[in-house]
Each structure stands twice: as C-alpha cells, then as structure tokens.
Amino acid sequence: MALSTQPYKGARDFYPADKRMQKYLFSVMRRVCESYGYEEYDTPILEPTELFASKTSDEIVNEQTYTFTDRGGRSVTVRTEMTPSVSRMVAAKRQELAYPLRLYAIPNLWRYERPQRGRLREFWQLNADIFGVAGLAAEQELIQLLDDIMQAYGAKRDMYTIKLSSRKLINAFLGEVLGMDETQITTMIRLIDRMHKMEHPEFIGQADAIFSPTQRETGASEQLFALLNTSSLDSLPATIANHETSISMKRIIEKLEKAKITNVVYDPTIMRGFDYYTDIVFEVYDTDPENNRAMFGGGRYDSLVSLFGVDAVPTIGFGMGDVTLLNFLETHNLLPKLRPETDIYIVTIGEADEAASKAAADLREMDINVALDITGRQAEKQIKTAEKKGVHYVLFVGEKEAASQQFVLKDLESGTQETHGLERIASIVKDYRSA
Amino acid sequence: MALSTQPYKGARDFYPADKRMQKYLFSVMRRVCESYGYEEYDTPILEPTELFASKTSDEIVNEQTYTFTDRGGRSVTVRTEMTPSVSRMVAAKRQELAYPLRLYAIPNLWRYERPQRGRLREFWQLNADIFGVAGLAAEQELIQLLDDIMQAYGAKRDMYTIKLSSRKLINAFLGEVLGMDETQITTMIRLIDRMHKMEHPEFIGQADAIFSPTQRETGASEQLFALLNTSSLDSLPATIANHETSISMKRIIEKLEKAKITNVVYDPTIMRGFDYYTDIVFEVYDTDPENNRAMFGGGRYDSLVSLFGVDAVPTIGFGMGDVTLLNFLETHNLLPKLRPETDIYIVTIGEADEAASKAAADLREMDINVALDITGRQAEKQIKTAEKKGVHYVLFVGEKEAASQQFVLKDLESGTQETHGLERIASIVKDYRSA
Numbered sequence: 068m069a070l071s072t073q074p075y076k077g078a079r080d081f082y083p084a085d086k087r088m089q090k091y092l093f094s095v096m097r098r099v100c101e102s103y104g105y106e107e108y109d110t111p112i113l114e115p116t117e118l119f120a121s122k123t124s125d126e127i128v129n130e131q132t133y134t135f136t137d138r139g140g141r142s143v144t145v146r147t148e149m150t151p152s153v154s155r156m157v158a159a160k161r162q163e164l165a166y167p168l169r170l171y172a173i174p175n176l177w178r179y180e181r182p183q184r185g186r187l188r189e190f191w192q193l194n195a196d197i198f199g200v201a202g203l204a205a206e207q208e209l210i211q212l213l214d215d216i217m218q219a220y221g222a223k224r225d226m227y228t229i230k231l232s233s234r235k236l237i238n239a240f241l242g243e244v245l246g247m248d249e250t251q252i253t254t255m256i257r258l259i260d261r262m263h264k265m266e267h268p269e270f271i272g273q274a275d276a277i278f279s280p281t282q283r284e285t286g287a288s289e290q291l292f293a294l295l296n297t298s299s300l301d302s303l304p305a306t307i308a309n310h311e312t313s314i315s316m317k318r319i320i321e322k323l324e325k326a327k328i329t330n331v332v333y334d335p336t337i338m339r340g341f342d343y344y345t346d347i348v349f350e351v352y353d354t355d356p357e358n359n360r361a362m363f364g365g366g367r368y369d370s371l372v373s374l375f376g377v378d379a380v381p382t383i384g385f386g387m388g389d390v391t392l393l394n395f396l397e398t399h400n401l402l403p404k405l406r407p408e409t410d411i412y413i414v415t416i417g418e419a420d421e422a423a424s425k426a427a428a429d430l431r432e433m434d435i436n437v438a439l440d441i442t443g444r445q446a447e448k449q450i451k452t453a454e455k456k457g458v459h460y461v462l463f464v465g466e467k468e469a470a471s472q473q474f475v476l477k478d479l480e481s482g483t484q485e486t487h488g489l490e491r492i493a494s495i496v497k498d499y500r501s502a
Numbered sequence: 503m504a505l506s507t508q509p510y511k512g513a514r515d516f517y518p519a520d521k522r523m524q525k526y527l528f529s530v531m532r533r534v535c536e537s538y539g540y541e542e543y544d545t546p547i548l549e550p551t552e553l554f555a556s557k558t559s560d561e562i563v564n565e566q567t568y569t570f571t572d573r574g575g576r577s578v579t580v581r582t583e584m585t586p587s588v589s590r591m592v593a594a595k596r597q598e599l600a601y602p603l604r605l606y607a608i609p610n611l612w613r614y615e616r617p618q619r620g621r622l623r624e625f626w627q628l629n630a631d632i633f634g635v636a637g638l639a640a641e642q643e644l645i646q647l648l649d650d651i652m653q654a655y656g657a658k659r660d661m662y663t664i665k666l667s668s669r670k671l672i673n674a675f676l677g678e679v680l681g682m683d684e685t686q687i688t689t690m691i692r693l694i695d696r697m698h699k700m701e702h703p704e705f706i707g708q709a710d711a712i713f714s715p716t717q718r719e720t721g722a723s724e725q726l727f728a729l730l731n732t733s734s735l736d737s738l739p740a741t742i743a744n745h746e747t748s749i750s751m752k753r754i755i756e757k758l759e760k761a762k763i764t765n766v767v768y769d770p771t772i773m774r775g776f777d778y779y780t781d782i783v784f785e786v787y788d789t790d791p792e793n794n795r796a797m798f799g800g801g802r803y804d805s806l807v808s809l810f811g812v813d814a815v816p817t818i819g820f821g822m823g824d825v826t827l828l829n830f831l832e833t834h835n836l837l838p839k840l841r842p843e844t845d846i847y848i849v850t851i852g853e854a855d856e857a858a859s860k861a862a863a864d865l866r867e868m869d870i871n872v873a874l875d876i877t878g879r880q881a882e883k884q885i886k887t888a889e890k891k892g893v894h895y896v897l898f899v900g901e902k903e904a905a906s907q908q909f910v911l912k913d914l915e916s917g918t919q920e921t922h923g924l925e926r927i928a929s930i931v932k933d934y935r936s937a
Contacts, residue, residue, distance in 0.1 A: 069811025078546030104873020111513030135570030376504025438539020
C-alpha cells in the first residue's frame with residue numbers, strides 16, 4: 068500500500084510560499100526584538116519530563132504533552148512552552164550572565180489538542196523575556212516591545228487591545244478581602260481563567276461551589292463579581308483600590324500612554340493559564356468582532372529560576388504564537404505579498420549548457436539569485452516553468468548570446484524584453500528587487 | 503530537590519553567542535542555496551512512524567529513532583533525516599509543482615546515539631534537493647552548490663575532498679560481474695559502508711562470508727578488493743570501465759574541474775548508509791589529518807517519491823550537518839568573530855528614565871539596536887553590564903543630556919568618547935557596524 072502524503076495531524080508542511088510567509092513573520096520579530104537589545108537563544112525540543120511537571124498548567128501536563136520514554140529509560144517531553152527551558156538555561160549560568168538579561172527565541176512547540184482555528188498541535192512562538200529587573204520598567208518595556216512588533220506588521224491600535232491584570236492583586240482580594248485559603252485561591256484563579264469559555268450561570272455556580280458557606284453568607288460571591296465587572300482601575304472596590312499593584316498598573320498604563328500606546332486597559336478577568344505567574348499578567352485581544360479573542364500574552368514570574376536551586380531572578384516575559392498571529396494579520400488584511408527569492412530563471416537554448424552555467428555563475432557573483440534550467444527541454448517549456456514558479460525575469464542563454472555577451476532579459480509580468488550585458492542585467496534586477 | 507539545569511543528553515542549549523554562530527552558519531547556507539534558486543521549505547518534526555520504516559537504514563530505524571505512541575494511539579517518530587519528509591511533500595503535490603524543483607531546508611534531526619565528537623543526538627542539517635532532473639547536470643549542480651557553500655565559509659579546496667562513487671556501478675559489478683544476488687548485494691553494500699570503521703582483516707573475513715563458495719572459488723573476493731582499491735576512474739577493472747555510470751562520473755569530474763572544482767575524486771568505497779540511493783553518491787572529507795573523516799554527503803534517489811503512490815521523480819540531494827561543519831570550521835580556523843547585535847547600551851543617569859526611554863526610541867527609529875538599562879543602578883554598574891555583554895558603545899543619558907540633546911557616546915573597546923546629537927551618533931554606529 069502506498070504511504071500517506073499527509074503530515075501528522077495538526078502539523079503543517081511549509082511549501083516555499085508558506086515558508087516565505089513564516090520567514091517574514093519571524094524576521095519582523097527578530098528585527099524588533101534585536102532593536103530592543105534582546106538576544107536570540109535556543110534550547111532542545113526534547114526536555115526531561117520533570118521540567119514541565121508542576122510548572123506548566125495541570126491541563127497541559129496531564130492531557131496535552133507528548134511524553135515518552137527514550138531507549139535509555141528516561142522520560143522525555145516535547146516542549147509545550149519555552150518558559151521552563153529558558154529558566155533552566157538562565158539558572159545554569161546564573162552567576163556568569165549579565166543582568167538585565169534580555170532573551171528571545173522562536174521555538175516550535177507541541178500540544179496534543181484537537182486542531183481548530185487558531186490552534187494547531189505544532190506551532191511556533193516568539194518568547195521574549197527580561198531577567199533581573201523587579202521594577203515596573205520591565206513591564207513597560209515588554210508591553211512596548213509587543214506593541215512595536217504589532218506596529219511593525221502594520222497593525223493599527225484600534226485593531227487590538229492590551230489587557231492588563233495582576234495575580235498579586237487577585238490573590239490579595241481573594242485571600243485578604245474574601246478570606247479564602249490557598250487551595251481555594253488556586254481553584255478560583257483557574258476558574259476565572261476559563262470564565263469566558265462558559266456561560267455566566269455556569270460560572271456563578273462553579274464559583275459559589277468554591278466558596279465556603281461562611282464566605283457565601285458574607286457576600287463573597289457578590290464582591291467577586293463586582294471586581295470581575297470592574298473595567299477601570301479608578302473604580303476598583305475600595306478594599307484593593309490602594310493596593311500597591313493597583314497603583315503600579317495605573318502607572319504602567321500612564322507611561323505607555325505617554326509612549327502613544329493608548330490601547331492598554333485593565334481587565335480583572337485576565338489570569339493566564341500558567342501557575343507560575345506572580346504578579347502582572349497581560350493579554351493582547353483582537354478587536355475584530357469575527358476574531359475577538361486572546362491572541363498572545365505574558366506576565367511576571369519571579370520564582371521559576373529558583374526551582375533549579377539558585378537564587379530567584381525577577382522575570383517577565385511574553386509569548387506570541389504564529390497561528391494566532393497569522394489569523395490576526397489575515398483578518399485585518401495585513402499579510403504582505405512576498406516575491407520568490409529567485410531573481411532570474413535562465414532558459415538554456417539548444418546545447419548551451421556550459422554558457423548558461425557560466426552566465427549563472429557570473430550573475431551569482433553579482434549577488435543575483437539565479438535558477439538555471441538544466442532539463443534540456445524546448446525554450447517554451449522552460450519559460451512555463453519560470454512562470455509557474457512566479458520568477459519575475461527570464462534570461463535567454465544560447466551560443467550566440469554567449470559569444471556576444473548580450474542577453475535577452477524578459478520581464479514575465481509585463482512581457483517586455485531588453486538586451487544587455489550581464490552587469491547591466493544585474494543592475495536592472497537589483498532595482499526591481501529593491502523597488 | 504532542585505531540578506537539573508542540564509539539557510537532555512546529547513542536545514545543546516544555545517546561549518546568545520552559540521545561537522549567533524548558528525545563525526551565521528545558517529545564513530551562509532540560505533544565501534548560497536537561494537543564489538542557485540533553491541527555495542526553503544519545512545515539515546513537522548514529528549512524522550508518522552511508517553514514513554521512516556524501510557526507507558532509512560535499518561540501523562537508524564531499529565536502534566536510533568525516537569519513536570512513541572501519541573495519546574490517540576498513533577505511532578510517531580521524531581525525524582532522523584529529512585529525505586522521507588521532503589519526498590512525502592513533493593508526492594502530495596506531484597502534479598502542481600514546477601520542475602526542476604529546487605528545495606532546501608535546515609531542520610533539526612534527532613538520533614538516539616552515544617554522543618561523541620561530530621555526533622550529537624540533536625543536530626541541524628542543511629538538506630538541498632533537486633527534483634525532476636534525470637541527467638548529470640543535476641549531479642554537477644549539487645556538487646557545485648555544496649562546494650560553493652564551503653567556499654562561502656572561507657574553506658580552501660585543499661581543506662576538503664569530494665569523493666564520488668555510484669551505487670549503480672557497484673550493483674553492476676557485484677551482480678553482473680561477480681554474480682551475486684540481490685540479498686548478497688544489499689549485505690555487501692552495507693558492509694562496504696562500514697569498511698573504514700573496522701580493521702582490514704575483519705572486513706575481509708566478513709566479505710568472504712557473504713560470497714558463496716563458488717563465488718569465492720572464482721576469485722570474487724580478489725576482484726572486489728581490486729575494485730575497492732581503485733583510486734581513479736582510468737584504472738577501473740575492464741569489466742566496468744565502460745559502464746555508463748563510469749563514463750558519467752568521468753564527465754562530472756571533468757565538468758567540475760572546468761568550474762575550478764578540482765578536488766573531486768572517485769572513491770569506490772563511498773556507499774552512504776541509506777538504502778534509497780540509486781546511482782551516484784558523494785561525500786565530502788576533511789583533509790586535515792586530525793579530522794580526516796566523512797563530513798557531509800548525498801546522492802541520487804530516483805524512486806522515493808513513488809512510494810507515495812505517484813509517478814517517480816528523479817531526485818538528487820545532499821545533507822550538511824551543523825556539528826561536523828562546526829568541527830571542520832574550528833579545525834581550519836574558519837570561524838568568524840561575531841559581534842553582538844546590540845549596537846548601543848544606554849546608561850541611564852539619575853532619574854532620567856523617560857529621557858533615556860525617549861532616546862532609545864529615537865535611535866531605534868534610525869535602525870539602531872539599543873538596550874536600555876532600566877535597573878536604576880549607579881552608572882558604573884551599568885557600564886560593567888555593557889562590557890560583560892560585549893556591546894561596543896555606551897551612551898549616557900541624563901536630564902542634562904536630554905535638555906541639550908547632546909549625548910556622550912563611549913567606545914568601550916578604545917575607551918574614547920565623543921559628544922553628539924542622536925543623528926550623528928546613529929551614523930557613527932552604522933559606520934562601525936558596516937566596517
């Protein structure tokens with residue numbers, strides 16, 4: 068029986084046009100990250116399983132990892148996120164590294180999920196993190212970086228909203244104000260994280276089930292819903308209005324407004340799924356009604372590095388997935404038309420193989436990307452191939468052209484052609500390329 | 503207990519300096535491949551296991567794959583090589599694709615092996631393939647491409663040798679001349695492939711065991727050793743001297759010599775491990791006595807695409823691994839010194855956070871990569887951080903500088919400093935960058 072030509076479910080083959088788009092997406096990420104001084108790193112796609120256990124969310128570890136035993140009996144996991152790995156790397160050279168340490172990577176990650184819009188089993192994710200800054204300036208910079216990347220893709224600020232919240236604040240509210248214990252708090256935070264995925268009465272029912280009878284009697288439920296309905300830091304319940312994190316978030320929003328990032332809002336329902344967040348968390352939402360959903364996000368996780376037996380390092384980071392990004396750019400018509408990298412397709416006339424090969428080599432010396440037709444077919448068929456590949460120019464090389472060193476360059480889009488020496492041809496092509 | 507900071511055995515963490523080197527290696531590969539009209543593609547790192555069974559070598563499939571069952575009960579394998587995947591991709595769009603189809607990728611691959619010099623469990627490998635050309639011009643182009651990549655790294659032709667052989671020729675010799683059957687031939691080819699890893703008497707013993715008594719009596723053994731000792735196509739045994747592939751190889755070597763690639767030789771012992779090769783195979787050897795070993799190679803595999811139930815496509819390709827490449831470049835002192843991508847480290851003086859942030863943003867607008875110190879530490883400590891990171895310039899920003907828009911730029915290498923406006927600073931930095 069013939070083998071299937073399909074890739075593994077939920078994963079993609081990248082044909083040249085797809086790969087070109089991916090390279091465009093990544094090159095923007097790289098350019099903007101490096102303009103802020105972030106340095107690229109990478110880690111292995113397979114990690115010891117214990118790295119993910121208890122640091123990622125339970126749902127991911129128990130249901131969504133690709134975990135197996137290697138031939139030496141060790142349990143390994145295909146990475147589902149980058150944060151545990153980068154924390155491991157930083158912990159390994161805790162003393163030698165220079166802080167603030169700004170790192171980014173664009174790893175591929177795997178989660179065993181039902182493939183759906185915006186969600187595949189294999190996806191790529193920009194991860195940008197800053198290690199060693201406890202102050203708000205780190206939050207400000209990371210949100211600015213995220214916003215700058217969106218701007219670099221051509222997004223306008225009315226196309227997305229950056230929603231801000233704080234784990235520390237919700238912890239204080241649930242613990243100090245409502246009197247919940249740690250277990251209750253963890254359960255409630257996970258419930259709030261899923262809030263927008265369920266009907267409101269269901270959410271209320273489940274939330275009520277978490278409160279103790281005494282808490283319910285003293286109106287904990289109502290107080291919680293009042294907080295979750297707050298849409299501005301100015302109308303926070305009095306019990307937490309002056310909490311240090313409330314003030315911090317106000318300051319971050321003010322500072323970002325000064326930098327013209329006017330689409331940052333407070334949203335108390337933002338939790339982020341991972342257990343390791345310690346304070347400010349944020350999420351970027353698409354404002355398009357067709358695609359109104361969380362796209363990317365991040366937050367502060369000050370304790371993760373210390374799990375490796377070294378002193379804690381204050382850290383904040385975010386992730387930006389390629390699948391949601393592609394959906395967003397498509398929805399808002401922001402995907403560019405990308406040209407093939409090949410500048411010229413050489414059509415070899417008759418037996419002029421050596422002359423064609425020489426012309427190709429000469430043009431490459433002048434930094435022109437040249438595909439040479441080496442099939443020996445008739446010229447017409449060679450031109451068809453060039454057209455099918457979307458190459459802009461064909462160059463005809465026969466014995467006559469080789470002897471005179473004058474070659475016909477044809478623009479396949481306009482159909483016009485002109486005859487020149489190779490240097491002039493290289494310069495025409497470069498002009499087109501940079502136009 | 504604290505978690506281990508070590509990556510999985512045989513895999514690497516890439517800290518910024520390591521990643522920078524990897525990006526350099528890959529950028530050279532990309533640049534040269536694209537100059538020949540090769541287009542980049544990619545495929546998922548997990549593939550259905552049946553894709554690798556019986557196409558790769560038995561040793562790899564049975565002993566070296568990472569194979570496991572996913573949560574849905576499907577057997578998946580972490581890719582050990584790219585050839586089966588790219589064949590699958592081409593088969594899936596057999597009709598739509600335009601031939602000659604030139605493809606390249608730089609995937610990471612995994613093999614469960616004992617880590618050693620030149621061999622790790624996770625490695626990257628450039629794969630370049632040309633689909634749809636049956637003639638020798640494809641062999642010639644691919645070897646030229648491989649050679650061009652070596653040249654682009656600064657290698658001289660006396661640093662490496664390109665060894666050429668042919669599966670078709672050895673098959674003809676073993677089958678038609680020595681009278682071996684298919685099973686004997688397959689076993690013998692695998693033995694010859696391991697020839698240089700064993701002592702000569704051991705090899706002779708094992709080869710003799712493959713021959714039948716009649717074959718041994720008629721001198722098959724001696725004839726085989728005579729062939730394997732041949733170092734030139736001009737001194738081939740008469741029985742195969744005029745075989746079409748002998749003539750083809752001569753022609754390839756001649757054509758490459760014309761293109762100044764003078765380090766191509768015939769070596770009948772070159773087999774390449776994979777079962778799918780159908781004719782010409784080649785391997786690049788390091789000539790350094792310390793590192794005299796096969797580094798990269800490839801060959802023609804005309805039948806693989808047809809395993810997916812479509813018509814066969816003549817194909818030839820090669821792989822070039824990053825670990826062996828790094829060893830080679832180190833051995834021959836060809837690794838470049840790479841600078842950090844960050845151009846300027848801004849030292850924030852006093853409380854001038856906003857001014858510093860503004861200066862950073864202005865410089866980024868002028869395409870300068872700027873890391874901003876946001877720690878609020880004393881200037882001396884900030885400078886130390888810049889030095890530790892290897893950033894060439896620091897820029898001092900305080901309230902006074904912000905008011906006058908005149909900033910001190912310090913060259914950390916020479917220790918000299920000068921005072922300018924931001925535009926002039928940007929131009930100084932760009933001059934340094936492109937120097």
